[in-house]
Amino acid sequence: MELKRRSFLKGMGALGGAATLGGGYATIALATRDASAVEKSGSAGVKHFKTSCCQCVNFCGLDVTVKGGVIRNISPDVARAPYYNRGICPKGVSAAFHTYNPYRLKKPLKRTNPVKGRDQDPKWVEVSWDEALDTIAARMKKIRAENPSKLVWQDGQGRYLSNTPLLAAFCAAYGTPNFVHRTTLCIASRNIADLVTWGSFTTLPDLEYTNLLLNFGATYYEGEQWARWLDYQTALARERGMKVVVIDPRLSNNAAKADEWIPIRPGTDSVMILAMAKLLIDSGNIDEESLVAFTNAPELVRPDGNIAKTADGKPLVFDTVSNTTRPFAEGVKPALKGSWPHEGATLKTAFQIFMDSLAGVTPEYAEEVTGIPAATLRRLTDEVAKQARIGSTIVIDGQKLRYRPVAVHTFRGVTAREFGVQGWRTGMLLEMLLGGMDAVGGMALFNPNGAAKTLEPSKAEYPPKRADLAMSAYFPYATQDVGQQVNLTALDPKAYGLPYEPEMQLIYGSNRPFSASDSDKQFLGMAKTFNVVIDVLMTEVAWYADIVLPDDTFLEAWHVSMTRWIPDARQPIAIRQPVVSDVYNIGYDAHRILWELAKRTGFRDGFADELNKKWGLKEVTFKPGRDYSSREAVEIVWSDKTKKDFSTALENAFVGRKLDTKARYLSGVESVFKGPGKPKMKFYADQLVGTFETISGHVKNLGAKNIDLAEFKTGLSPLPIKEHAFPKAHREAKDYPFYLITHKVMHRTQTGITCTNPILNAMGGTDDNSVRINKATADKMRIKTGDMVVIETRVGKVKGKASVVQGIRPDTVSVSYHFGQWSPGLPAQARKGIDINRVLELNADIISGMNSFNDTKCKIYRA
Ligand SMILES: Nc1nc2c(c(=O)[nH]1)N[C@H]1C(S)=C(S)[C@@H](COP(=O)(O)OP(=O)(O)OC[C@H]3O[C@@H](n4cnc5c(=O)[nH]c(N)nc54)[C@H](O)[C@@H]3O)O[C@H]1N2
Ligand SMILES: Nc1nc2c(c(=O)[nH]1)N[C@H]1C(S)=C(S)[C@@H](COP(=O)(O)OP(=O)(O)OC[C@H]3O[C@@H](n4cnc5c(=O)[nH]c(N)nc54)[C@H](O)[C@@H]3O)O[C@H]1N2
Ligand code: SF4
Numbered sequence: 001m002e003l004k005r006r007s008f009l010k011g012m013g014a015l016g017g018a019a020t021l022g023g024g025y026a027t028i029a030l031a032t033r034d035a036s037a038v039e040k041s042g043s044a045g046v047k048h049f050k051t052s053c054c055q056c057v058n059f060c061g062l063d064v065t066v067k068g069g070v071i072r073n074i075s076p077d078v079a080r081a082p083y084y085n086r087g088i089c090p091k092g093v094s095a096a097f098h099t100y101n102p103y104r105l106k107k108p109l110k111r112t113n114p115v116k117g118r119d120q121d122p123k124w125v126e127v128s129w130d131e132a133l134d135t136i137a138a139r140m141k142k143i144r145a146e147n148p149s150k151l152v153w154q155d156g157q158g159r160y161l162s163n164t165p166l167l168a169a170f171c172a173a174y175g176t177p178n179f180v181h182r183t184t185l186c187i188a189s190r191n192i193a194d195l196v197t198w199g200s201f202t203t204l205p206d207l208e209y210t211n212l213l214l215n216f217g218a219t220y221y222e223g224e225q226w227a228r229w230l231d232y233q234t235a236l237a238r239e240r241g242m243k244v245v246v247i248d249p250r251l252s253n254n255a256a257k258a259d260e261w262i263p264i265r266p267g268t269d270s271v272m273i274l275a276m277a278k279l280l281i282d283s284g285n286i287d288e289e290s291l292v293a294f295t296n297a298p299e300l301v302r303p304d305g306n307i308a309k310t311a312d313g314k315p316l317v318f319d320t321v322s323n324t325t326r327p328f329a330e331g332v333k334p335a336l337k338g339s340w341p342h343e344g345a346t347l348k349t350a351f352q353i354f355m356d357s358l359a360g361v362t363p364e365y366a367e368e369v370t371g372i373p374a375a376t377l378r379r380l381t382d383e384v385a386k387q388a389r390i391g392s393t394i395v396i397d398g399q400k401l402r403y404r405p406v407a408v409h410t411f412r413g414v415t416a417r418e419f420g421v422q423g424w425r426t427g428m429l430l431e432m433l434l435g436g437m438d439a440v441g442g443m444a445l446f447n448p449n450g451a452a453k454t455l456e457p458s459k460a461e462y463p464p465k466r467a468d469l470a471m472s473a474y475f476p477y478a479t480q481d482v483g484q485q486v487n488l489t490a491l492d493p494k495a496y497g498l499p500y501e502p503e504m505q506l507i508y509g510s511n512r513p514f515s516a517s518d519s520d521k522q523f524l525g526m527a528k529t530f531n532v533v534i535d536v537l538m539t540e541v542a543w544y545a546d547i548v549l550p551d552d553t554f555l556e557a558w559h560v561s562m563t564r565w566i567p568d569a570r571q572p573i574a575i576r577q578p579v580v581s582d583v584y585n586i587g588y589d590a591h592r593i594l595w596e597l598a599k600r601t602g603f604r605d606g607f608a609d610e611l612n613k614k615w616g617l618k619e620v621t622f623k624p625g626r627d628y629s630s631r632e633a634v635e636i637v638w639s640d641k642t643k644k645d646f647s648t649a650l651e652n653a654f655v656g657r658k659l660d661t662k663a664r665y666l667s668g669v670e671s672v673f674k675g676p677g678k679p680k681m682k683f684y685a686d687q688l689v690g691t692f693e694t695i696s697g698h699v700k701n702l703g704a705k706n707i708d709l710a711e712f713k714t715g716l717s718p719l720p721i722k723e724h725a726f727p728k729a730h731r732e733a734k735d736y737p738f739y740l741i742t743h744k745v746m747h748r749t750q751t752g753i754t755c756t757n758p759i760l761n762a763m764g765g766t767d768d769n770s771v772r773i774n775k776a777t778a779d780k781m782r783i784k785t786g787d788m789v790v791i792e793t794r795v796g797k798v799k800g801k802a803s804v805v806q807g808i809r810p811d812t813v814s815v816s817y818h819f820g821q822w823s824p825g826l827p828a829q830a831r832k833g834i835d836i837n838r839v840l841e842l843n844a845d846i847i848s849g850m851n852s853f854n855d856t857k858c859k860i861y862r863a
């Protein structure tokens with residue numbers, strides 16, 4: 001039976017007031033395409049479902065109460081606490097409103113106005129699922145016969161809903177290399193800094209033992225990944241006495257709760273850290289033993305920047321035992337500092353080059369660049385040196401372990417920018433100087449890998465194969481795709497030497513053009529392709545679609561969920577399960593859409609085959625010749641991965657395991673990198689030098705265009721240098737006096753979803769965003785809270801309300817993301833506020849392809 005809007009809204013009202021539960025619900029009849037959940041819940045009984053949230057990248061465990069087939073309550077799953085989240089946030093608590101949202105898409109829609117634009121009415125007509133799927137499949141067939149690369153897949157939230165292998169298998173079976181996720185809009189530069197430094201990615205502070213946390217703009221009280229672990233663990237650690245220093249141009253909630261807030265000038269963290277590094281080195285407060293044992297800091301560098309190697313490729317060090325240059329083998333004691341003649345050239349250790357490069361980076365110079373008083377930097381560095389307890393060990397469970405209780409931490413603060421990879425490399429170098437990588441209380445690393453391809457020069461291919469230019473000469477280490485590049489390439493493929501034109505985009509759970517900097521330009525690119533969008537709302541990307549397909553929400557659908565690791569536990573697998581069933585009678589979910597498209601386009605068996613490969617399934621597998629429902633697919637993956645009965649999935653929604661002390665501290669950098677004959681962490685990222693040489697060759701020999709070699713040389717520097725604190729937008733926009741940054745707010749997630757959630761919108765003050773301006777600045781300009789002001793950048797202008805605050809640097813303004821959506825298909829409440837991405841400059845990070853978010857400069861004036 002159809003859900004009638006009036007009874008639905010009545011239900012919503014009652015849901016808001018938990019105390020008034022009762023009447024009304026029995027009248028809401030729920031469609032039961034996949035009846036399992038509703039059957040289990042019964043019509044009157046109360047049932048609890050364990051599942052995983054997917055409204056942001058935290059993937060928290062949820063415990064959902066359903067009564068009479070209606071979601072009544074969402075709480076944290078207490079069983080997940082030892083493995084990850086202790087609580088959930090307001091978005092998770094109110095997720096029912098996402099599912100029962102009257103603004104959801106309910107039927108497939110076809111555009112009848114061929115012209116795409118913000119101001120163009122697409123003139124939607126409802127079509128049947130068969131018509132929609134056949135139309136899409138016909139086009140996919142045609143493209144596949146011509147050149148399958150012309151189909152570009154893009155996803156955002158969608159990948160997290162379904163997990164990577166499902167979507168990757170679809171693209172592989174179809175034959176397109178253009179499988180593009182959103183990570184360069186998110187934290188690709190952080191991940192890729194990790195990948196080029198220690199061969200895998202993600203680090204967390206080892207909060208159980210950390211005594212000093214240096215947090216560079218990570219906001220686990222407002223946003224952040226791992227937030228529902230970090231918030232609780234920092235609280236515990238602070239009770240123990242841990243000190244927190246937050247470095248952020250803005251008084252974030254984290255800064256407000258810290259022991260110290262250091263309001264740094266945006267983009268200049270590298271210089272702050274380099275100055276601290278120099279102070280530590282000059283005062284002898286570094287862990288020389290760890291630098292020699294684990295990193296390539298003692299390796300000898302040739303004048304051309306490459307590491308000197310033996311004929312069979314072994315890096316050379318200077319052995320202080322034999323006084324000769326030789327590989328780091330048993331019995332060799334490498335020198336950390338110094339230079340030596342070798343075969344007619346002078347070789348310096350990588351560490352010596354780093355020291356030499358710091359010559360001018362004094363605290364006084366850093367003060368000039370960062371705005372942080374030199375005395376503050378000296379005091380902070382002294383504190384770091386004292387707290388790091390270099391050389392100390394601690395015994396835990398009978399294991400004697402390196403103990404360095406100082407952790408450097410960031411997410412997007414240092415990385416969502418042009419020199420994002422270098423920014424986070426600087427942070428890791430600081431941790432390496434202290435010997436804190438994988439040490440107790442230091443920086444915990446996830447699965448370090450000394451054999452990773454990212455520790456070698458990139459092929460930096462030219463011409464590029466992919467529409468997003470990933471791994472090409474343009475973005476040589478973009479192992480996590482370049483989300484914002486597809487639409488830019490579509491505007492002019494020849495400018496990048498792409499041998500074909502992207503013709504069709506299949507977009508699942510992403511509002512890509514809206515979420516990238518200089519977003520109007522993104523939409524120009526999108527207007528050129530045939531677009532199919534699978535979403536739950538008429539977002540901006542849907543507004544530019546040719547066909548829109550509705551989807552079930554994460555509370556209605558089966559998915560294998562992404563999970564999060566923490567220093568002392570792993571969750572190998574988690575699932576989402578429907579707690580209610582297809583509330584709006586949509587009839588299809590994304591999973592079924594993919595099977596239908598594979599079948600109708602003619603690659604269903606290939607899809608099944610690729611699913612087995614991408615999931616690495618061995619015993620329980622997908623078979624050719626049939627479709628699978630999403631529940632069946634989840635059951636297959638669960639069974640093969642866990643060898644446990646599916647009833648345990650229904651009951652727990654995840655499996656977890658705790659790590660013992662040995663696995664936690666001795667299986668990472670200790671086993672992969674330590675000592676003679678082992679690969680080394682890249683203190684000095686020599687592979688970037690080789691990569692630069694390859695790219696220079698492509699420019700000279702193959703005529704690669706749009707590559708400024710001087711900029712690439714700075715970007716691909718093997719060591720972080722002070723130039724990384726001066727992004728292009730800061731250097732060039734001289735007439736724009738203010739730094740413009742963005743941040744997240746707790747009650748909103750990205751775009752879509754929460755913008756239509758009535759509870760979150762009703763919360764006072766959170767239904768709007770504003771331009772945060774420092775009081776001294778505002779007074780000078782006679783701007784008061786509530787005044788309308790214009791933000792003008794080199795890209796464009798936007799208007800918004802001013803908020804005059806103390807908690808931001810006088811030379812900086814900040815605007816929260818998530819607001820100002822403009823799709824006419826969204827309700828008015830979702831369209832309030834400032835769409836800040838329209839005015840942000842895009843100067844992507846050369847190494848990773850990361851979109852720059854926090855580098856723009858602007859003018860501010862009263863509207
Ligand atoms: N509520 C909520 N939570 C979320 C999300 C959400 O949308 N809403 N999204 C999730 C996702 S996908 C992600 S990737 C994470 C991201 O989580 P965070 O990394 O916490 O990301 P941002 O909100 O981008 O935070 C940027 C912070 O950096 C500061 N900053 C800006 N410029 C600089 C600078 O030059 N130096 C320093 N040191 N700081 C600077 C800003 O003031 C801001 O506090 O959040 C996740 N959690
Ligand atoms: N200025 C500025 N810009 C930013 C940020 C910032 O802090 N400041 N944050 C950046 C970050 S960290 C990220 S990760 C990117 C994210 O950018 P995107 O990859 O574009 O992701 P979202 O905006 O989360 O888009 C998610 C889409 O999925 C849809 N959706 C939600 N649930 C479902 C579902 O169940 N099924 C389907 N099919 N669709 C669903 C939503 O309606 C929405 O359209 O944005 C970035 N943009
Ligand atoms: S932090 Fe993210 S995943 Fe966790 S409950 Fe909130 S929205 Fe859901």
Ligand SMILES: [Mo]
Pocket residue numbers: 057185186187
């Ligand atoms: Mo993100």
